[in-house]
Amino acid sequence: MSTNIKKAYEEFLGRCKDAYVLQSAMGVISWDMQTKMPPAGVKLRGQQAALLQVIHHKMITDPELGKRIESIMRDPGYVNLGTVEKRNLFLAKKVYDENTKIPENLVAELARQRTVTIDVWKRAKSTKNFGMLKPELKKMIELRMKSAEILMKVKETKTPYDALLDGYEPGLSAEDITRIFNDLKAGLFDIMNKVKKTGFVPDASVMTRPVPAEIQHKISEAAMDFIGYETKGPNAWGRIDETEHPFTTGYYDDVRITTRTTENWWPRSLFTVLHEGGHAVYDRNYPREYMYQPVGDRCSHGIHESQSRFLENMVGKSPEFLSYMLPRLKKIAGKPFRGVWAKDFVAAVNRVAPTVLRGQADEATYNLHIIIRFEMERDIFAGKLTVDDLPAVWNRKYKEYLGVEVRDDSEGVMQDTHWASGSYGYFPSYAIGNIYDGMFVKKMSRDIPGWKKALKRGEFKPVGDWLARNVQNKGNLHDPPDLMKGVTGEKLTVKPFLSYLDKKYSKIYGY
Numbered sequence: 001m002s003t004n005i006k007k008a009y010e011e012f013l014g015r016c017k018d019a020y021v022l023q024s025a026m027g028v029i030s031w032d033m034q035t036k037m038p039p040a041g042v043k044l045r046g047q048q049a050a051l052l053q054v055i056h057h058k059m060i061t062d063p064e065l066g067k068r069i070e071s072i073m074r075d076p077g078y079v080n081l082g083t084v085e086k087r088n089l090f091l092a093k094k095v096y097d098e099n100t101k102i103p104e105n106l107v108a109e110l111a112r113q114r115t116v117t118i119d120v121w122k123r124a125k126s127t128k129n130f131g132m133l134k135p136e137l138k139k140m141i142e143l144r145m146k147s148a149e150i151l152m153k154v155k156e157t158k159t160p161y162d163a164l165l166d167g168y169e170p171g172l173s174a175e176d177i178t179r180i181f182n183d184l185k186a187g188l189f190d191i192m193n194k195v196k197k198t199g200f201v202p203d204a205s206v207m208t209r210p211v212p213a214e215i216q217h218k219i220s221e222a223a224m225d226f227i228g229y230e231t232k233g234p235n236a237w238g239r240i241d242e243t244e245h246p247f248t249t250g251y252y253d254d255v256r257i258t259t260r261t262t263e264n265w266w267p268r269s270l271f272t273v274l275h276e277g278g279h280a281v282y283d284r285n286y287p288r289e290y291m292y293q294p295v296g297d298r299c300s301h302g303i304h305e306s307q308s309r310f311l312e313n314m315v316g317k318s319p320e321f322l323s324y325m326l327p328r329l330k331k332i333a334g335k336p337f338r339g340v341w342a343k344d345f346v347a348a349v350n351r352v353a354p355t356v357l358r359g360q361a362d363e364a365t366y367n368l369h370i371i372i373r374f375e376m377e378r379d380i381f382a383g384k385l386t387v388d389d390l391p392a393v394w395n396r397k398y399k400e401y402l403g404v405e406v407r408d409d410s411e412g413v414m415q416d417t418h419w420a421s422g423s424y425g426y427f428p429s430y431a432i433g434n435i436y437d438g439m440f441v442k443k444m445s446r447d448i449p450g451w452k453k454a455l456k457r458g459e460f461k462p463v464g465d466w467l468a469r470n471v472q473n474k475g476n477l478h479d480p481p482d483l484m485k486g487v488t489g490e491k492l493t494v495k496p497f498l499s500y501l502d503k504k505y506s507k508i509y510g511y
Helices: 005-037 039-060 063-074 074-080 083-097 102-125 128-156 159-168 174-198 212-226 266-285 301-315 319-331 341-349 363-382 387-402 428-447 449-454 461-470 482-487 495-509
Strands: 236-240 248-251 253-261
Touching: 005 063, 005 074, 005 083, 005 102, 005 248, 005 253, 039 083, 039 102, 063 074, 074 083, 074 428, 102 128, 102 449, 128 159, 128 301, 128 449, 159 174, 174 363, 174 428, 174 495, 212 266, 212 319, 236 387, 236 428, 248 266, 248 363, 253 266, 266 301, 266 461, 301 428, 301 461, 301 482, 319 363, 319 449, 363 387, 363 428, 428 482, 428 495, 449 461
Parallel strands: 236 253
Antiparallel strands: 248 253
């Protein structure tokens, strides 16, 4: 690397560092808003969030940054740069090109509206009053449509919604996802029918036995110790708090998760912390040398969700982990788990029972919840659905796909925070992450055939090391299709995931 291009590249990295430091600070105040902030602070927090968002937008759209990137990429010495350097420049240019087209006032308005809509969503959900949320949700959708229409031109996508999807899962369009999800939907219906035909209904009463919140916190701590999420001691890099809708936020040495406890549904907290812990471990395991660089980040939201859902499902709901965990649950909680046998416990945790709540869905039906949300988002941004239509369409699809009746909008269209947050295009990431997981399980089983036996012995290291080595340590060095091809040797396919589910449920249900 010549002296001139080296100096220019170092200056470029310095600008990247400032942007990532500010972004991490924004994450902390967002975490505070949803965990510790007093209710009266909403207006001030909206102003703080808007100002920081504008400052961040100025940093990543500074004309000097654009000139710096262009000059490096045009320099004759560019061809001699390494893979990491070229990837950093590519990613930064993509962000720059896209964000320079978004007006600063729109950035600020989106940040303010997000704060307001989330606050109203919390109150509307608690009072089961969708009418309260409608005006703010309309504003949020209108603002996201404005940004999507701008990004559509920059990204050269077919539709505004495709532009939003690209921000979460580069390379996949609504048309691609529709095709993939139709295959997934057909496979899930087939598995659900096989389960239903057996007539076997596991006794799931253990799932609703009362477990006090303080005991659930101890269970969560045991689960986090298992996966290596450190919340205690001088080297702790995480913490667990409670919130209405669990999430993970953080960067390298400060990655925080939240959970939610319900006394008569203790599994919510256990599997939530495993899910969010999977996100946290991913954020912690980016290569240290990539810190403050574009490559030191997630590959995509779908890959990120694959890491969280792997720990929640492939690990947390596996017969092996549950067999290991049951004696520890008996020791920590006592009475609720007395007289429960491992086989019955595995069947109870993995019981296929359609529900209106995504957070309580089993593996066989979970993706149908996501498919419903995707289909509605797609139609919202295609102008086929309005905010007024949402409750009725939601309820109809739940009846059609899952066979359940939605009692009110709190457990229906308002159950998630994503739409209030303006995160349109995010929902498909959950199901895509599950599909990725099926492919990872297939490859992992070839590479380390004894990984399930290790879980039964209480050893997470073989699984954790495999995920870190093959996925997490690569940061954002590759686009999702390239990462998946490199790790598994295959293009995106639903077959391994459906095979994993079919094999798992055939053993539990005996079909």
